[in-house]
Amino acid sequence: MFNLRIYxxxxxxxxxxxxxxLAGPAVAQVDFSGGWITKTHEDLPDRGPGPEIADYAGLxxxxxxxxRADAWDAQELEVPEHECEPHPADYGPRGPANMxxxxxxxxxxxxxxxWHMELSYMxxxxxxxxxxxxxxxQYAPHTWQGFSxxxxxxDLLKVTTTHLKEGWVxxxxxxxxxxxxxxxxxxxxxxVLTLVAVVKDPVYLTEPLIRxxxxxxxxxxxxxxxYCVPTIEIPHPKGYVAYHLPGKNPxxxxxxxxxxxxxxxxxxxxxxxxxxxxxxxxxxxxxPPLPRKQP
Numbered sequence: 001m002f003n004l005r006i007y008x009x010x011x012x013x014x015x016x017x018x019x020x021x022l023a024g025p026a027v028a029q030v031d032f033s034g035g036w037i038t039k040t041h042e043d044l045p046d047r048g049p050g051p052e053i054a055d056y057a058g059l060x061x062x063x064x065x066x067x068r069a070d071a072w073d074a075q076e077l078e079v080p081e082h083e084c085e086p087h088p089a090d091y092g093p094r095g096p097a098n099m100x101x102x103x104x105x106x107x108x109x110x111x112x113x114x115w116h117m118e119l120s121y122m123x124x125x126x127x128x129x130x131x132x133x134x135x136x137x138q139y140a141p142h143t144w145q146g147f148s149x150x151x152x153x154x155d156l157l158k159v160t161t162t163h164l165k166e167g168w169v170x171x172x173x174x175x176x177x178x179x180x181x182x183x184x185x186x187x188x189x190x191x192v193l194t195l196v197a198v199v200k201d202p203v204y205l206t207e208p209l210i211r212x213x214x215x216x217x218x219x220x221x222x223x224x225x226x227y228c229v230p231t232i233e234i235p236h237p238k239g240y241v242a243y244h245l246p247g248k249n250p251x252x253x254x255x256x257x258x259x260x261x262x263x264x265x266x267x268x269x270x271x272x273x274x275x276x277x278x279x280x281x282x283x284x285x286x287x288p289p290l291p292r293k294q295p
Contacts, residue, residue: 024201029112030155030188031103038097039214045096048254051172056268065174065204066267070249072173075234075242084228086122088167089145090182090199093213096121100223115150115157119227123226128159142178157186169199169209177203191217207270256287263287 040047053074056066076082087095098120103112115128126145135147146164150157161182169176180201187194192214199209256266262284271277 002156016123029152030157032101032115032157032186032188032193033103034101035218035223036099036101036193036211036215037218037221038093038099039216041093042212042214046170047096048138049171052258053172054249054252054266055170055172055255055263056174056267059169059174059268060205060207060209060270060273061169061174061207061268062204063133065169067246068175068204069173070252071244071246073242073244078233079236079240080230080232083230083233084122086124086144089124089126089148089161090164090176090197091167091169092119092121092124092126092178093195093197094211095119097213097215098221098223100221118223120223120226122228123223127156135160146182153185155187159184159186169204175204177201179203180205193217207273253287253292257290261287 018194030198045051054070056069061069081162086092095293096119104114104116105111106113111130113129113131115130117126117128118124120125122146129147129151130150133149135149139165139258140147142163142165144165144167146161148159148161149215150159152158161184164176164178164180166178167176167180168174176199180199180203183198183200185196186192187196193216195213195215197211197213199205199211201209254261255261256263262285265272265277265281266287271280
């Protein structure tokens with residue numbers, strides 16, 4: 001009788017341990033830790049040297065975003081207060097983005113309670129909380145990396161980020177507001193890590209903006225110190241602000257003319273994302289020729 005009782009207690013303890021393990025965060029986890037080298041085969045010109053002025057094609061922007069971008073002047077980047085701006089979380093993977101990932105592990109369940117992601121450009125340290133905590137109030141401070149929480153959907157890591165500072169969709173002045181939500185899906189296939197990012201912005205986007213980025217695992221990879229010290233690169237008068245007044249930007253048609261794209265198509269909008277838009281382009285007038293350079 002005594003042995004049967006011990007047996008029953010052992011079975012109950014075993015089932016309790018099994019239930020705790022199944023309920024813990026370790027289920028379906030994939031290990032993302034280590035060093036990752038970014039692959040820039042996707043959208044290389046956009047991510048490397050950067051997009052051309054007024055290249056808005058294929059982006060679901062609205063008139064407000066277009067108005068902001070038309071006023072943008074690249075000289076903004078030579079003003080000391082803008083020289084050392086880090087990339088926000090939604091744009092960081094598009095830039096110089098070799099990445100180091102590590103996790104905080106619960107000593108009992110062995111589940112990851114938070115992921116840390118650090119990129120090579122400006123070394124932003126982003127934390128993705130995996131412990132089920134809620135997002136803070138809408139009045140909480142907004143930062144470049146925002147506030148991120150993660151959850152497992154099978155072997156996909158879904159990350160939801162809010163509280164981002166105002167950023168950009170493309171580095172030619174197209175804005176992204178501080179009310180945007182970033183939803184990311186990370187999936188690992190052996191030594192390849194793929195991110196599918198979805199930006200939802202009720203201020204400047206009429207549809208979600210979806211982009212993908214990939215990394216390759218690199219054994220022994222380490223990030224090196226990366227810092228920025230603002231300085232006066234080109235002297236300007238005190239209080240100088242780089243901008244173009246409405247209707248005064250002389251560069252808005254250069255992109256369309258250089259690549260023989262109808263100006264209307266170069267202005268972007270959700271419609272320009274879809275294949276059937278090619279039929280509409282065929283009926284549009286050609287852009288004006290580029291002005292000839294003086295000998």
